Amino acid sequence: MPRRFIRRDNWEFGGHAAPAEGTSGEPKSRKRRLATTLVFTTLFFAGASLAAVAGNQFSPLTAEDSQQLAGDTTTTDATATPAAVDASAAPVDAGAGPADAGTDTTAAVDATATPADATSSAPAVDDTTPPASLRRPSTAGSAGAPAVTSGPKQSAKRSAKAANGWKATKLRTILLPKLKPAPAPEIEGPPSAATIWLNSQLPDPTPPALRLSPKFASNLKATAKGAGLDWATVLGILRARGATGHTPADRATLRKLSFRLASYGPAKGDWARIVSYSGDTSFADRAAALARYDRAVGLRGLVKGLEAAKKSIATRLLLDRNVSIYEGGRNDIVQNKVDVRVLAVIAYLRESFGQVTVSSLVSGHRLYARPGVISAHVSGHAVDIIGLGDSAIQGHQEPGGITERAVRELLFLPTEVMPRQVISLLGLGGASFPMADHYNHIHIGF
Numbered sequence: 001m002p003r004r005f006i007r008r009d010n011w012e013f014g015g016h017a018a019p020a021e022g023t024s025g026e027p028k029s030r031k032r033r034l035a036t037t038l039v040f041t042t043l044f045f046a047g048a049s050l051a052a053v054a055g056n057q058f059s060p061l062t063a064e065d066s067q068q069l070a071g072d073t074t075t076t077d078a079t080a081t082p083a084a085v086d087a088s089a090a091p092v093d094a095g096a097g098p099a100d101a102g103t104d105t106t107a108a109v110d111a112t113a114t115p116a117d118a119t120s121s122a123p124a125v126d127d128t129t130p131p132a133s134l135r136r137p138s139t140a141g142s143a144g145a146p147a148v149t150s151g152p153k154q155s156a157k158r159s160a161k162a163a164n165g166w167k168a169t170k171l172r173t174i175l176l177p178k179l180k181p182a183p184a185p186e187i188e189g190p191p192s193a194a195t196i197w198l199n200s201q202l203p204d205p206t207p208p209a210l211r212l213s214p215k216f217a218s219n220l221k222a223t224a225k226g227a228g229l230d231w232a233t234v235l236g237i238l239r240a241r242g243a244t245g246h247t248p249a250d251r252a253t254l255r256k257l258s259f260r261l262a263s264y265g266p267a268k269g270d271w272a273r274i275v276s277y278s279g280d281t282s283f284a285d286r287a288a289a290l291a292r293y294d295r296a297v298g299l300r301g302l303v304k305g306l307e308a309a310k311k312s313i314a315t316r317l318l319l320d321r322n323v324s325i326y327e328g329g330r331n332d333i334v335q336n337k338v339d340v341r342v343l344a345v346i347a348y349l350r351e352s353f354g355q356v357t358v359s360s361l362v363s364g365h366r367l368y369a370r371p372g373v374i375s376a377h378v379s380g381h382a383v384d385i386i387g388l389g390d391s392a393i394q395g396h397q398e399p400g401g402i403t404e405r406a407v408r409e410l411l412f413l414p415t416e417v418m419p420r421q422v423i424s425l426l427g428l429g430g431a432s433f434p435m436a437d438h439y440n441h442i443h444i445g446f
Contacts, residue, residue, distance in 0.1 A: 202381065202446065204307040205341055205416040212302045213246040219254055221299065227258035231299065233270050234258055236291030239414070240283060289352070289412030296347035306417075310340040313347055322355040324387070328363030337362045338380045341417050341446045345410070349388060352409050353402075357387030359441055382445035394440035397425040406442060407432050421445045 212220075224231040234257060238248045249257070264276040270291050274284040294302060301309030314333050317323050323346065325333070332338050338361055349356045365377035365384075376382040386393050388406050397403040403424050410422050411430050422432040423443040 202339060202341070204305050206302070206305045206307075208305075210244075210416055211246065211305055212248075212299075214303055216247045216249075217299055217303050219251050223251070223254040223258050227262040229258055229261055230270075230291075230295070232291040232295040233273065234261070235294050236270070236287045236289075237261075237274060237277070239290045239294075240287035285408075286412055289409055290414065292351045293344075293348050293413060293417075296351040297344050306340045306344060310343065313340070313343045314338075317343060317346055317350070320350065323350050324355075324357040325361070326359065326364070329358055329361040332362040332380065338383075339446060341419075342380065342383045342444070344417050345413070345419065345444055346383060348413065349385065349406065349409070353389040353406070355388065355390050356385060358383060359386040360384035376445045382443060384441045384443055386441045392440075393424070393442055397439065403442065404428070410444065419444045419446055 220235060221231045224234045234254065235248070237257065243249055261273060261277055264273065269288075271284050271288040274287045275281060278284060278287075297306060297313060298309055301313065306313075317325070318330060318333060333343070342361070346356060346358060360377060361383055362377055362380050365375055367374060367378060377384075385406070388402050391402045393403055404426055407422055407424060407426055407428050410419060411428065411432060413419070419431050421443065422430075423435050423438045423445075424432070424441075425434050425436070425439055426432065427434045
């Protein structure tokens with residue numbers, strides 16, 4: 001009798017139940033996994049679609065905020081001091097809780113807007129650390145924090161430009177630190193022609209090329225004395241005619257000129273004699289002024305140079321009762337603080353007006369002519385005159401008055417001792433110009 005094999009369910013043997021008839025041969029657990037996979041795939045794509053829509057709506061706001069932040073950074077970096085940049089570069093407190101992108105941006109803007117304390121002694125932050133507004137927001141410690149999407153290309157370019165501007169500013173600060181400037185030289189004068197004062201020792205105004213030869217000086221003095229004239233008058237006429245150099249004229253010319261001047265008979269003063277000789281008042285003005293200057297510095301100064309004659313000129317001024325100098329100014333002359341040009345001008349004004357009053361040389365004058373500009377008085381290159389011919393400058397600056405006469409006389413000086421500025425209330429051209437605060441004196445500067 002044949003053996004019958006009876007199918008038994010697998011569960012009896014510890015396996016799974018056999019599938020029923022009319023169903024697929026796959027187990028039910030595999031169908032569940034397939035269904036679950038489909039559901040999660042659908043949810044994933046649905047979530048991705050929602051995130052894309054939300055990102056498109058959030059992008060314009062992010063671009064606008066990035067543009068505003070880049071603009072604030074550029075303005076701050078362009079005008080901020082190194083202290084302000086260091087303040088903006090302070091790191092965010094690590095103990096603070098994680099913040100989203102908006103909170104981090106607000107904190108960065110507030111950090112750059114805080115003014116730096118000028119007296120703060122806090123150590124400087126490393127120059128290689130960029131400002132907080134240029135750092136990327138940190139996402140460490142917050143896994144669920146949303147990532148900030150990048151703005152448009154224009155915003156990225158502006159951010160890069162702001163970073164480059166910050167780097168350039170820091171490099172300039174490091175390589176070219178600001179130094180306290182030294183006091184500027186004195187610059188005074190009319191707006192069209194300013195005078196630059198170097199406040200240093202000036203050379204002898206009469207170098208050897210401008211000095212008279214000893215032989216010519218001896219012939220000049222002997223010839224003028226033989227004709228009953230002053231040597232300065234003869235030399236003044238020669239210089240007014242343009243004769244210069246070591247020997248302005250030979251002995252024969254000196255003799256003819258001297259006897260011609262003497263033939264006009266006695267005359268009161270150089271000017272009258274020169275007018276009688278030339279018939280030209282303008283020429284007489286210049287020739288007489290040059291004669292007074294030659295007489296003021298002396299024949300020795302014209303031969304040896306003004307620096308060689310400085311001591312004799314200073315001594316003569318200090319002993320002259322018609323030269324009034326305040327006590328501090330007299331000490332300046334004794335201590336050799338005053339330039340020889342200034343002494344020559346004082347002697348020239350004494351020769352021209354008979355009396356001169358000096359109010360300021362070196363001592364007693366303020367250091368600065370105006371803020372940041374050292375006065376020419378400090379180096380002994382200037383003098384203030386408050387009186388001439390026993391008349392005060394204050395109240396006598398009208399046309400034709402004593403001040404106008406003095407200014408015109410100063411403009412007749414030789415080129416080597418011509419002042420660089422003659423300041424009063426009058427402007428007569430050349431080195432002369434007016435300033436309102438010189439109502440009571442004449443400022444003469446070299």
